Amino acid sequence: METIQKRGKSKYGNGTGTKxxxxxxxxxxxLQFLVFWLYINADTFRLTxxxxxxxxxxxxxxxxxxYSKIFRNMILGKNAxxxxxxxxxxxxxxxxxxxxxxxxxxxxxxxxxxxxxxxFRVLFYFPSMISLVVLTMVFRNMFSAEFGPFAFMLNKxxxxxxxxxxxxxxxxWKIIYVFCIWAGxxxxxxxxxxxxxxIPAEIVESATLDGVGFWxxxxxxxxxxxxxxxxxxxxxAVMSSSSFVMQPMLLALSGGAxxxxxxxxxxxxxxxxxxxxxxxxxxxxGVVFSTINMPLVIVAKIVIDKLTPDVSY
Numbered sequence: 001m002e003t004i005q006k007r008g009k010s011k012y013g014n015g016t017g018t019k020x021x022x023x024x025x026x027x028x029x030x031l032q033f034l035v036f037w038l039y040i041n042a043d044t045f046r047l048t049x050x051x052x053x054x055x056x057x058x059x060x061x062x063x064x065x066x067y068s069k070i071f072r073n074m075i076l077g078k079n080a081x082x083x084x085x086x087x088x089x090x091x092x093x094x095x096x097x098x099x100x101x102x103x104x105x106x107x108x109x110x111x112x113x114x115x116x117x118x119x120f121r122v123l124f125y126f127p128s129m130i131s132l133v134v135l136t137m138v139f140r141n142m143f144s145a146e147f148g149p150f151a152f153m154l155n156k157x158x159x160x161x162x163x164x165x166x167x168x169x170x171x172x173w174k175i176i177y178v179f180c181i182w183a184g185x186x187x188x189x190x191x192x193x194x195x196x197x198x199i200p201a202e203i204v205e206s207a208t209l210d211g212v213g214f215w216x217x218x219x220x221x222x223x224x225x226x227x228x229x230x231x232x233x234x235x236x237a238v239m240s241s242s243s244f245v246m247q248p249m250l251l252a253l254s255g256g257a258x259x260x261x262x263x264x265x266x267x268x269x270x271x272x273x274x275x276x277x278x279x280x281x282x283x284x285x286g287v288v289f290s291t292i293n294m295p296l297v298i299v300a301k302i303v304i305d306k307l308t309p310d311v312s313y
Contacts, residue, residue: 044283045283045287047059047280047283048066048067048280048283048284048287049061049062049063049064049066050062050280051066051277051280052275052276052277052280066280066281066284067284067287067288070082070284070285070288071288074086074285074288075288075292080258081258081259081262082259084258084259084260084262085255085259085262085263085264085266085267086264086289088244088248088259088260088261088262088263089241089242089244089263089264089265089289090241091173091177091244091263092180092237092240092241092243092244092263093237093238093240093241095177095180095181095184095240096184096233096236096237096240097234097237098177098181099180099181099184099185099188100188100230100233100234100237102181102185103185103188103189103191103192103233104192104218104223104226104230105218106120106124106185106189106192107189107192107193107196108192108196108218108222110189110193111193111196111197111222112214124185124186124189125186125189125190126186127182127183127185127186128183128186128187128190132183132246132247132250133246133250135183136179136246136247136250136251137250139179139182139183139251140165140250140251143164143165143175144165145161145162145163145164145165145166148164150164151163151164165251167252167254167256167257167260167261168256168257172251172252172261173261175251176247176248176251176252176261179247179251180247183247188233191229191233192226192229194229195226195228195229196222196226199221199222199225199226203221203225204217204221207221227307227308228308230308231304231305231307231308234300234304235297235300235301235304238293238296238297238300239293239297241264241289241293242264242265242289242290242293243265244263244265244266245263245265245266245269248261248262248263248266249266249269255267264285264286264289267282267285268282268285268286271285
């Protein structure tokens with residue numbers, strides 16, 4: 001009887017060996033969290049109150065002067081270049097909100113098996129399968145003033161020679177918007193298609209029998225049933241301002257005069273490759289920008305929870 005009880009303990013995970021195994025399995029992720037998240041972030045935040053003294057080769061306390069400078073220049077607009085960099089970052093939210101209705105309509109068209117659906121599905125998904133660097137290079141070449149087919153066509157239509165990729169004109173931001181929408185549409189269409197595939201067939205059949213048309217079915221049936229997915233998309237869009245880096249950087253190649261095309265994420269990316277004080281300045285900028293974004297994300301989450309029903313099929 002005693003032997004059976006011992007075997008039972010081992011079987012159901014109450015033995016010493018099992019406890020040691022569980023402890024070791026938990027130790028690795030906990031150690032990862034403590035070292036690579038908690039320690040690094042805490043140490044980085046501490047360094048933002050310091051500056052590097054080149055004479056002694058050590059960090060010395062500098063107080064909140066760095067944060068005061070960032071707040072004056074970036075938030076209050078005392079420095080036009082920093083202010084432009086700050087505002088440009090929030091263009092990512094506008095771009096994602098432009099993608100949302102396009103992704104929903106496109107996904108619904110695929111869901112309803114419109115003619116040529118398979119061909120268009122491949123065309124929409126194609127940018128998602130290519131490296132962003134390669135995709136951007138191809139896109140830049142299409143608008144090149146020397147040999148770009150799109151630039152040649154647009155110049156012929158407008159009757160004037162325009163360098164669409166020039167940092168000195170107002171077209172480059174429009175090119176960046178078009179690229180972001182084109183490159184980001186495919187993955188979001190996949191997300192929306194997955195949500196629509198979960199809609200029960202009985203609801204779709206009932207709508208068809210009642211003579212509900214394409215747009216009425218989309219508006220009154222499909223969109224309410226995929227609202228949780230749309231809510232996640234909107235929340236992701238609000239959080240995207242911090243990660244808006246690669247698209248403007250690879251298309252503009254330079255921040256331009258007064259940081260016309262620079263974003264906060266792009267600035268941090270370049271600053272961490274500079275000297276010690278530049279790295280600390282980028283860390284402080286990241287802390288300020290994250291502090292500003294946090295209330296936006298919290299408010300967006302509360303609004304989404306209020307407006308998004310808990311759909312269960």
